[in-house]
Amino acid sequence: MTARDLAGVKALVFDVFGTVVDWRGGVVRDLAALGRSRGLIADWGQFADDWRASYPPAMDRVRKGELPWTPVDALHRMILDGLVAKYGLKGLSDAETDHLNRAWHRLDPWPDAVAGLTRLKRHFVIGTLSNGNVSLLVDLAKHGHLPWDVVFSAELVRHYKPDREAYLLPAALLGLDPAAVMLVAAHPGDLEGASRAGLRTAFVARPLEFGAKGKPHQVAAGQFDLNAQDFNDLAHQLLGG
């Protein structure tokens, strides 16, 4: 893949959870705060990892038709209700559980995200392309001052990534060829789905996505069109300077 192959890219769309925002840090923070206020003790890091790990299987249930279309907020809540029981968190009201579920609406961006996006926005249309529902993505943008031009969500086509329909949505709505759209993500499986649909792909390393002791995703040289250390590096590779 040469620089010339990327000259036609007009829009960058970003996976959000893990790629733009630190889901684990934010979820652990809110779980720990709840624990302190209620005198509850648990391994909050493991709780967060369990919550996240149950999310792809929940989307698969939607994909297979075992569940009707269900937004991520509702999937998160279904999983959370199970984890509250598993971890023995007793006495939470429905409002408290809902507030905890909305921890996913209060996640902070990685430190480089706003600066990198702000630079990229001057040259590209920048948007989300997330399985998160629109309200979740809008709340994250407000919370973290993410300067999106447009919010694309699997909710708009009712197909979760890696379904092809989700990847083709931005190009269709922006009036572009799929090859003029680049997916930016920290997850190889997501990028592989985008590549199959004809999009360009940029891997961004997020070494702390799964915590200091976690195993971040790594990719081979040349596996995707670009391989960046963070969003500032991505801007440097796409724009120079």
Place this chain on the structure above:
Amino acid sequence: MTARDLAGVKALVFDVFGTVVDWRGGVVRDLAALGRSRGLIADWGQFADDWRASYPPAMDRVRKGELPWTPVDALHRMILDGLVAKYGLKGLSDAETDHLNRAWHRLDPWPDAVAGLTRLKRHFVIGTLSNGNVSLLVDLAKHGHLPWDVVFSAELVRHYKPDREAYLLPAALLGLDPAAVMLVAAHPGDLEGASRAGLRTAFVARPLEFGAKGKPHQVAAGQFDLNAQDFNDLAHQLLGG
């Protein structure tokens, strides 16, 4: 309608053409530039007015099923092809006609728009709610630095305003009651449609929408929830200060 009734408003969605951007000024500017470069003479103000006047009937053809779903860019082009013939503009290439059609992507915001939106964005989710297709709305936002949180378009539900489906889209995707969403528009018919769907409504006067000699829309006191002189006045009425 008292101030208390508006305390539940969480999101402001804006009609775009005429309300946020000056369609007539921008279209006349591009028509006149083309005329100068090609030695063509016509009443460009009348041309722009004809173009705009043919747009609601074109949407009606979609609404009635005489046309399949057709984005506004394509409706504009169908109308433009007729006007090019009517006004005797000879010798335009397809690329030149397409460039002219995209005059609608290069419209400037009214002078108060960015400042008012920037202030409102600190307290509300702000988005478009336009019949314009997504790519058109994104281009206008890039061109005019409009700080939208989210781009809602009739294209996402394939129902043009004033169809009820279009007005209910933002609330559904933001997870809000319709009464927590306010439509801001310079056009009474648009606001009436929003009101029928249960949204709050704010009329904003745009005295120059139809040109210096045109007849801008006017409304009676109390006809809508708010009646503002411009977006700064709207921010003042909603937020004080």
